[in-house]
Amino acid sequence: MLDSYFKISQRGSTVGREIRGGIVTFFTMAYIVALNPIILAYSADANGKYLFGGDHPEPTMVAATTALVAGVLTLLMGAFANYPLALATGLGLNTFVAVGIASKMSWAAAMGLIVLEGLIILVLVLTGFRVAVFKAVPPQLKIAISVGIGLFIALIGLVDAGFVRKTLTGPVPVGLGVNGNLVGWPSVVFVLGLLLIIVLMVRHVKGAILIGITGATVFAIVIQKAYHIAKGFTDNGPANPPTIVDGGWGLNVPNIPSPIVATPKFKFTGQFDLFGAFGLSNVTIIAAILLLFTLLLSDFFDTVGTVTAIGYEAGLADKEGNVPNINKILIVDSVAAAAGGAAGISSNTSYIESAAGVGEGARTGLASVVTGICFLLTTFLAPLVAVIPYEAATPALIVVGFLMMTQIKSIDWDDLGIAIPAFLTIILMPFTYNISVGIGAGFITHVLIRLVQGRRKELHPLLILVSVLFVVYFLSSPLTTWFA
Numbered sequence: 001m002l003d004s005y006f007k008i009s010q011r012g013s014t015v016g017r018e019i020r021g022g023i024v025t026f027f028t029m030a031y032i033v034a035l036n037p038i039i040l041a042y043s044a045d046a047n048g049k050y051l052f053g054g055d056h057p058e059p060t061m062v063a064a065t066t067a068l069v070a071g072v073l074t075l076l077m078g079a080f081a082n083y084p085l086a087l088a089t090g091l092g093l094n095t096f097v098a099v100g101i102a103s104k105m106s107w108a109a110a111m112g113l114i115v116l117e118g119l120i121i122l123v124l125v126l127t128g129f130r131v132a133v134f135k136a137v138p139p140q141l142k143i144a145i146s147v148g149i150g151l152f153i154a155l156i157g158l159v160d161a162g163f164v165r166k167t168l169t170g171p172v173p174v175g176l177g178v179n180g181n182l183v184g185w186p187s188v189v190f191v192l193g194l195l196l197i198i199v200l201m202v203r204h205v206k207g208a209i210l211i212g213i214t215g216a217t218v219f220a221i222v223i224q225k226a227y228h229i230a231k232g233f234t235d236n237g238p239a240n241p242p243t244i245v246d247g248g249w250g251l252n253v254p255n256i257p258s259p260i261v262a263t264p265k266f267k268f269t270g271q272f273d274l275f276g277a278f279g280l281s282n283v284t285i286i287a288a289i290l291l292l293f294t295l296l297l298s299d300f301f302d303t304v305g306t307v308t309a310i311g312y313e314a315g316l317a318d319k320e321g322n323v324p325n326i327n328k329i330l331i332v333d334s335v336a337a338a339a340g341g342a343a344g345i346s347s348n349t350s351y352i353e354s355a356a357g358v359g360e361g362a363r364t365g366l367a368s369v370v371t372g373i374c375f376l377l378t379t380f381l382a383p384l385v386a387v388i389p390y391e392a393a394t395p396a397l398i399v400v401g402f403l404m405m406t407q408i409k410s411i412d413w414d415d416l417g418i419a420i421p422a423f424l425t426i427i428l429m430p431f432t433y434n435i436s437v438g439i440g441a442g443f444i445t446h447v448l449i450r451l452v453q454g455r456r457k458e459l460h461p462l463l464i465l466v467s468v469l470f471v472v473y474f475l476s477s478p479l480t481t482w483f484a
Contacts, residue, residue: 013363021362022370029353037062064264071375078368081328090349109276118338136460142321144422146309148429150404157397184247194395216392220254250390421446440470
């Protein structure tokens with residue numbers, strides 16, 4: 001029954017590989033359950049209050065709601081769209097919402113914008129516009145998007161593990177560890193975890209990524225028991241930046257929690273004001289529209305990039321870069337944005353960390369069902385998820401980044417109309433820490449070069465339209481200032 005419904009054999013997979021891939025995806029992105037509360041619960045609204053709890057933050061409630069929504073939506077992606085893609089609160093989007101939107105209005109009004117954005121994207125999917133845009137992108141630019149995301153998630157892994165950090169001084173923005181040196185046992189856990197996965201992959205051991213994450217976590221627990229290492233940073237209130245601890249654990253301290261099981265609470269779910277942002281005295285209607293547009297475009301193309309990358313990595317993309325069930329995939333992703341806003345924990349979106357599960361062998365929606373079940377269990381086991389430190393999970397992102405990078409050989413580097421846009425797409429994703437920026441730069445330069453070359457007929461009208469929208473996206477800040 002499973003094989004028939006999910007087309008497991010047809011896609012060259014097995015039930016065991018799907019289960020293993022689903023678990024790996026969960027382990028690789030479970031950090032969001034611990035990180036989202038730090039970003040949201042400890043941020044302030046326009047009144048200087050914590051976004052959750054007013055005078056006293058309530059991070060456990062954010063964690064439980066984050067896990068619940070991620071679980072339901074990932075199950076929906078697996079069962080409805082049959083695609084190995086997991087969803088959760090968008091990392092980057094949640095920071096933009098907390099710092100760039102909620103700081104100007106109430107949290108309910110900010111969540112109203114998220115719900116509105118999700119509903120607009122859903123309409124674009126149901127009318128066929130979003131799928132049409134997806135198909136209008138040239139295949140080699142889709143490959144460039146996949147390669148760029150590979151470099152991006154590798155950089156995410158290196159930064160989250162503390163292997164690469166901001167230098168804070170001099171002309172070079174980032175460097176190795178602290179002042180050019182790796183500091184602390186957490187860095188050792190990361191390096192050994194990465195080497196373990198590499199050795200297992202070279203030896204063709206099944207479950208290499210899962211074994212690597214588990215082994216690094218066990219080693220981290222032993223190290224913590226022996227040396228009692230501090231957390232990487234501590235919260236100093238909504239108005240102050242955190243205190244950084246060199247050599248500390250990046251996010252989770254690998255201690256066995258007590259209790260392991262906790263009863264979840266969802267007190268803030270459903271508290272959103274759909275049009276609240278448009279009636280504020282300190283935010284003009286034009287400014288609110290530009291904020292909505294920024295959310296819309298970022299969410300729209302982050303997903304396009306993620307779906308494309310997963311499709312190529314899983315071998316599900318055809319020669320034009322299209323993937324099966326794309327309409328259903330985009331419907332679920334659109335619902336996810338609105339559902340995240342309605343639940344009060346920011347927009348939910350597709351996660352590129354799903355590539356870790358694909359690297360482990362996942363090819364169907366059964367893997368997403370497994371990941372979704374893990375997230376639902378996490379609503380009760382949130383303390384247990386906090387055992388896995390960044391340093392144990394992020395080696396998987398480095399390995400997957402390598403796997404996605406191998407697709408670069410399929411790009412025609414002799415055609416400048418493809419090569420230059422592909423180059424900008426690939427480098428700007430990691431350099432700007434933003435998928436949409438890379439996609440936008442690639443689209444704009446591709447259209448410009450083809451027009452200069454006199455090859456206008458090769459450009460799809462939708463690609464031209466989207467490129468114009470990206471120009472507005474890049475100019476959103478000066479436009480907001482001008483209209484304000």
